[in-house]
Amino acid sequence: MKKYINRLFIGALVAGASLLVFSCSSDYLNTAPTDSIGTGDAVGTTDNAMKALNGIAKIMTTQQYYFGGGFCGENNIMIQYESYPSENYNYNYYANGWAPIFNQTFHNRTNSIYDAYAWYYYYTIIGNANTIICNIDAAEGSDSEKNFIKASALTFRAYAFEKLTHYYCWRWQDSNNGASQGLVLRLDESTGSMPYSTLAETYTQIYKDLDDAISLFQQSGFDRENGKVWIPNINVAHAVYARAALTKQDYGKALSEAKLAREGYPLMNNTDYQNGFCNPTSEWLFGSFGSSQENNWYWSYGTQYA
Template identity: 35%
Template structure:
């Protein structure tokens, strides 16, 4: 069966067939096929029961393989790409070659690379499916609460997809500045013609509208059956992320606090070994991996963790040694990495090498299977957004209190911060780097903060990393538009500066 696929051409968005993928377990090759208009949308949207299958299909896309690319296992591909492009995630060996070119800052500046194809096609495919749900669900038969729940999820997916893309393919957003540079093309319905790229400002305007509409719908929606489904907490968490990126700190603090309200922080005992299971109390949004839907070597855990793959055996991922040294000895998070590489009790992939500063953050309980639940949003992130936003908006006392809640949970010896101004913000950002290591935020954070890439003085290996310094604002902070898109739209979609 066929589903939507951006396929690096302007989308001719047909009917929603993600439902078929989810229910029938079609082969992964279906993801490489073009859209089909042969199945009537009236069938998919005849009832909310059918439409539930469509939204479930979107969830499945979040951990499906794309373009037969082993490194593009749904959202996990983006998460790893965003880490290897940063400074805190260290590659310790070349292994089988995956992510080496990205680590060197080569691939995302190649218009024909797989990283650009994936990050462009994956998010547009989700957006295309979301569009079909948004534009057809109102006519389905079924409870209004179910319609609101389904539509709210689709709007959240569309907002999130555009948010991910505009940060990659557009320039950094500057509050009060000139955001008229090109972002990505806004597609909100079925389209058969190429459309020029919208401005960064226009894309963010649409993102916020979708999230506001989703939050309103979720307020009168049925409850979600699982953490894999997006709900009002996810929409508010996304709103907080977007506001932080746009330097709208009052909005960021408000929605981050609301998003985390019903979620508990992990205990210290839970912190070690709980990052691969949806039973983690902090998870606001994530995928609960079904055992009958294996991910093999395109899983996140085939690259980061103790699953024994050629990559994990020869390239255990490590933390930046300078960042590690900033962690208090009484902080539970310091136990997530082995600075010596010699601790025989430290989990390692079967037959794998041990390296200094290697991680055990993403340890599978069954390392013989790459299946593992995968998180996309958790409460700790919301504490950090709230603290940063409060500090930047002048509410330093409140920022310290919020930071205290998180930090003393991780470190029983932590005391209320006495830092102020830039020092307080730096403390919060350091906490963020440690807490969210490996979860797909670092490239985005460096770009939104207008910081340079700086891998100097740490444990990055020169032959592997190659690039140690990239100035803030350099054109290399923008991904190139895939050349296939430019060719197939006959230049309507234009390239970023080369």
């Protein structure tokens, strides 16, 4: 009896091994995950790369729930890191418990989400932009499309670096001519430890990204679709350049770049002005704008983030 049981066991193993070999050889188990996508697919063609570029823009209106209510992209940055601490913002008396946030006390605590959020948010944009920048040259598609997409990703990266200098670096006038600590200039898809660059090196990289972007925009002959203000074009690159030059106190460069940024984008008329600022007008160069179906729903806090 034992002999027959052993034969049955061995036979079952052989049958199982045959099934395994057959399954593997037919790629039966070789399926792609449904919650992520590989670089080859994301940037394998210019059509997909354009979708990936649009995904970076979507980050700017995405609610990062790990950090809690209200941490939902660019509008949170503008409110909590720029509007609240300014001398022009006046909050309701009933909310005086928010004083540590208004005075940016929380922003100086290394274990606080208010200190960490802007770093997380802008390096998420940088990481996604790097994937496009490092892989778009090998994508299927026309050179004109690839040049536009790469230029737009470079503009996203420069924009993120420029914004980070406001929140984590000394002002240029306090930096010993740029010798103070700058940012971690991650320019590829690596994830390992990297040292800080100086502030001068940071601005040099921002300028380089924008010079490269402007050159590629010009070579592409493309522009974004009308109304899609969330995709950077050459005007946005000039605008980011103007901001960076202004904060670096490079005033001549800031003026020349600002003039180039405004070309083709006239000031809004009186009717548009009186309709408010929640929809794109002729002035809009760049904005994290979607549609009436896309909003920040239960994290909008009404008048705070309307």
